[in-house]
Amino acid sequence: MTAEPQVHPRRRGRPGYDLESLLLVAVELFNERGYDGTSMEDLSRKLGITKSAIYHHVSSKEELLRLAVDRALDGLFGIVAEAEAVPGPAVERLEYLVRGSVGVLVDRLPFVTLLLRVRGNTKVERAALTRRREFDRIVADLVAQAEQDGDIRPDVDPAVTSRLLFGMVNSLIEWYRPRRSAGTDIADAVVKIAFDGIRVRAP
Amino acid sequence: MTAEPQVHPRRRGRPGYDLESLLLVAVELFNERGYDGTSMEDLSRKLGITKSAIYHHVSSKEELLRLAVDRALDGLFGIVAEAEAVPGPAVERLEYLVRGSVGVLVDRLPFVTLLLRVRGNTKVERAALTRRREFDRIVADLVAQAEQDGDIRPDVDPAVTSRLLFGMVNSLIEWYRPRRSAGTDIADAVVKIAFDGIRVRAP
Numbered sequence: 329m330t331a332e333p334q335v336h337p338r339r340r341g342r343p344g345y346d347l348e349s350l351l352l353v354a355v356e357l358f359n360e361r362g363y364d365g366t367s368m369e370d371l372s373r374k375l376g377i378t379k380s381a382i383y384h385h386v387s388s389k390e391e392l393l394r395l396a397v398d399r400a401l402d403g404l405f406g407i408v409a410e411a412e413a414v415p416g417p418a419v420e421r422l423e424y425l426v427r428g429s430v431g432v433l434v435d436r437l438p439f440v441t442l443l444l445r446v447r448g449n450t451k452v453e454r455a456a457l458t459r460r461r462e463f464d465r466i467v468a469d470l471v472a473q474a475e476q477d478g479d480i481r482p483d484v485d486p487a488v489t490s491r492l493l494f495g496m497v498n499s500l501i502e503w504y505r506p507r508r509s510a511g512t513d514i515a516d517a518v519v520k521i522a523f524d525g526i527r528v529r530a531p
Numbered sequence: 532m533t534a535e536p537q538v539h540p541r542r543r544g545r546p547g548y549d550l551e552s553l554l555l556v557a558v559e560l561f562n563e564r565g566y567d568g569t570s571m572e573d574l575s576r577k578l579g580i581t582k583s584a585i586y587h588h589v590s591s592k593e594e595l596l597r598l599a600v601d602r603a604l605d606g607l608f609g610i611v612a613e614a615e616a617v618p619g620p621a622v623e624r625l626e627y628l629v630r631g632s633v634g635v636l637v638d639r640l641p642f643v644t645l646l647l648r649v650r651g652n653t654k655v656e657r658a659a660l661t662r663r664r665e666f667d668r669i670v671a672d673l674v675a676q677a678e679q680d681g682d683i684r685p686d687v688d689p690a691v692t693s694r695l696l697f698g699m700v701n702s703l704i705e706w707y708r709p710r711r712s713a714g715t716d717i718a719d720a721v722v723k724i725a726f727d728g729i730r731v732r733a734p
Contacts, residue, residue: 362565419730471729480729484720491706492699492724499698509691517687521695525728526674526683527622 347385354392355438390452397456400443403432404463419479422470427515433500434511441501493522550588557595558641593655600659603646606635622682625673630718636703637714644704696725
């Protein structure tokens with residue numbers, strides 16, 4: 329997991345944006361008004377720079393979207409790669425994947441928020457949905473494997489289990505606020521509740 | 532929990548809509564394009580009737596929104612009232628509330644989907660958000676009470692526990708498809724996983 333991207337609103341002493349800070353503002357605007365509902369005109373007004381200054385960095389609104397959703401997806405697939413290297417039974421890799429995914433959500437909150445709202449109206453959105461489905465398939469396969477190992481409860485369909493598991497993880501975009509609690513505390517809470525439930529076990 | 536609202540696209544033998552079927556089409560359109568992105572013109576085109584035929588049933592687009600989100604909220608608060616009458620410790624009322632909420636989501640899926648996407652730009656939306664917060668407070672209080680009773684794990688902040696619990700429940704709007712599995716099976720799965728976790732307990 330990487331730290332949040334750094335913002336450099338002023339470069340070489342003059343007002344302006346580098347690609348990174350431009351991207352952050354664009355993502356905020358997309359999340360606020362919807363991608364379809366945001367024009368390059370809106371973005372230029374919000375940034376206080378001309379549209380041609382934006383086109384100096386990116387070729388189109390869709391390129392901003394691609395950069396943003398890839399930031400989220402690259403984070404999640406980075407965790408997939410790390411999880412695959414975790415030794416031991418599948419349930420250990422699943423726990424690593426859940427914990428790491430919460431970390432990516434917390435570190436890249438606006439990017440993951442945008443990703444989870446993508447509907448598939450453009451080529452970039454459809455490509456993002458394809459990668460999301462690939463991620464979901466990896467989770468579902470791990471759950472199914474862990475169930476075969478006898479580590480995950482067999483009385484719920486593994487497809488439903490993996491949906492509920494990531495339903496819990498993804499809900500963070502709706503309510504998690506970085507200032508209130510540390511990302512690692514939230515990751516611990518999700519792992520505890522998802523794997524062992526909210527009920528106190530009888531001694 | 533009530534059955535899905537009935538659709539009567541033809542009344543007295545002539546093509547037309549009653550309020551109920553008009554509402555269902557409006558909600559589908561709001562969910563597809565966003566409430567802000569849908570005009571009465573769009574709705575009239577989708578229904579194949581004039582705008583004045585729509586205004587025969589409702590005074591405004593906002594009234595359609597109010598009827599729709601109230602359908603969801605009334606369902607959820609109906610479950611709250613039922614849960615309050617459940618005898619025994621708070622954890623039993625919490626379980627009733629979770630199971631019943633899944634039932635409402637499944638029965639009133641398009642209405643709850645719309646409710647969960649409301650952002651608060653209009654008076655109706657702000658009123659809906661106020662009722663949602665009231666519902667969330669009731670859940671959080673039940674979790675806190677059950678924790679005091681020693682029935683819910685004390686090692687996670689009750690506010691976080693209740694967010695994760697309903698994060699799981701609310702995720703149904705993203706992936707649940709009525710044809711694939713029965714609502715009661717899904718409610719059972721949610722209660723099992725939320726209360727006892729996905730991991731098999733050591734004997």
